[in-house]
Amino acid sequence: MAREHSTPTMADVAREAGVALGTVSRVVNGEQVGEEFKARVEAAIERLGYHYNSSGRALRTDRTNTIAFMIPNTINPYFALLVHHINLALEKRGRRMLLYFTGYDHSREIELIRMAQQNRVDGIIALSYNPSLTIPEDVPFVTIDRFFSASVPCIAADNFGGGYLAARKLSEFGCRHLAFLRIGSTLTNEPSKRKDGFVAACVEMGLPFEIMALEDGQPFSEFENFLAGHLHGGRLDFDGLFVGTDSLAWRIIRTLRKMGLRVPEDVQVIGFDGIRMFGDLEPVVSTIQQPVQEIAETCVNTVLSKHLANVPSLICLPVSYLSGGTTRA
């Protein structure tokens, strides 16, 4: 047959085992097959080093066992963490991950969705703040942190609860004048609820607070100006800061120290995300920790669920406080 060098196919196995093609397929798929036949097929598979061709299977079944994960990048440690846990959750369910980087590029995201459809992925998990994204109808679609519509399930941390918790904690640790700092998309999304929870707690506790929010393009120096404007005689007006992300918190802390302020002695700082040094060492800052593993597993379970229709359209998962040395606890 001259098919020596090519990888063996089911037909080859069938010939080798002296059975029919269909029987091989049944053995490979773990269906009921007579002992004798099964043994012969398995021996032939072993002998030939056969492994099934997933293109053929995909074409026939119209299922690729592959999920696309769209994320801005993998350099941001929080995104890297998500990739990690989503991949693990997918493997647990016998699925593969096709990884797409959006680079925060809106037109690219649209193109990537098209590519994912070409690849006939069984579902898409996306983290995108793209306001003009149209979600395809014909493929299960789940988003992280961004609510699109009731028909597109959104998985997120309890951002409101996190903001609330942060304010509570700062108060508990003795802070009397708080501020919330953030930079990000102007789009209303789940993370923007961090502020709302923070405000709710401050109001509830009767604590004075201020909000300083930058839009995506604005320079970091705006924060420096803001803080400098609140520095009087070497003392800052605030003794507790809640910052939108750990990444920003880190930069803010550097700025504070450059201004001669001590953290946490003079100002306590809580970030958001739960980033750890080198991924597994101590937290970078005191923080509200996202339940990344639960988020990942929920995404996977949701995107793979048979009936996307009767799945909740917004799932918020509980956060927790994690001390990282930038608070007095």
Next chain:
Amino acid sequence: MAREHSTPTMADVAREAGVALGTVSRVVNGEQVGEEFKARVEAAIERLGYHYNSSGRALRTDRTNTIAFMIPNTINPYFALLVHHINLALEKRGRRMLLYFTGYDHSREIELIRMAQQNRVDGIIALSYNPSLTIPEDVPFVTIDRFFSASVPCIAADNFGGGYLAARKLSEFGCRHLAFLRIGSTLTNEPSKRKDGFVAACVEMGLPFEIMALEDGQPFSEFENFLAGHLHGGRLDFDGLFVGTDSLAWRIIRTLRKMGLRVPEDVQVIGFDGIRMFGDLEPVVSTIQQPVQEIAETCVNTVLSKHLANVPSLICLPVSYLSGGTTRA
């Protein structure tokens, strides 16, 4: 035809455009087609929202345009960086990335290679120190940092040169007594040449030095004991440390500070990798920076090259020194 809900196929497009199936294929693949026909096909594609099915194409052409990348995890920032640049390099070449985590598990790695073959990937890029890994013959295979055999191209940073550079830099910054600290696989691999380069430079400069190398399972406390044993009257025997990775360097620095030593005033420290805070801010420690982007692009170019046979079996890419505040420069 009752194929309403299903995604359209080339046959549908052909019918819609009133041309033959083959003509549609030619248009989709950008082959020579008459103006009139081409226009009609493109219109039909637009009208139907057709996009090609890559399973069908893969089955037919035996090429998936997919490369598997095997890496321990994505939590380690260096690995995350690699994932990022390899994905970008693949996209530039029109390929997709299938991401597999090994978790440093040897048997898992073997299983993953099998899975990659099932998925008929066009190639595999792997970062693995598995000593018992057998590389498949029938799929292009490229490794990072680990040389298997002359027939398996290995891409790595110039680890020897990096070690050499580190010792040179420490000397240049005034160090007179150096030490090299490392933990890792006992297997001889590219990163283990960091020590060799370091030693070569020390010998060349006539500087005294010591080596402290732990194997993978050993506890970090061994380093603490080592350092404590070299502390006399509040002074450390060494004024310059070269540490195998930034991650370890970070932990070592914490230990030094706990011992009452100042970095870089009393001891200067250089790590290896080039990890930055949150992926894009300042370096975590002074370090020998890996050329991650070049490594990634070289991996991709190599694994996609037509004739793997006449590709060099070991490619070392130049490193550079990067100051991160733990040296006096």
Next chain:
DNA sequence: TTGTATGCGTTATCAG
């Protein structure tokens, strides 16, 4: 229970 035969969507070969 096992064998046979068809078609999934595509590309490539061959006639026209």
Next chain:
DNA sequence: CTGATAACGCATACAA
């Protein structure tokens, strides 16, 4: 330059 048709490897409905 275009149309028809045969594989690619597999799962599955149907026949034995």
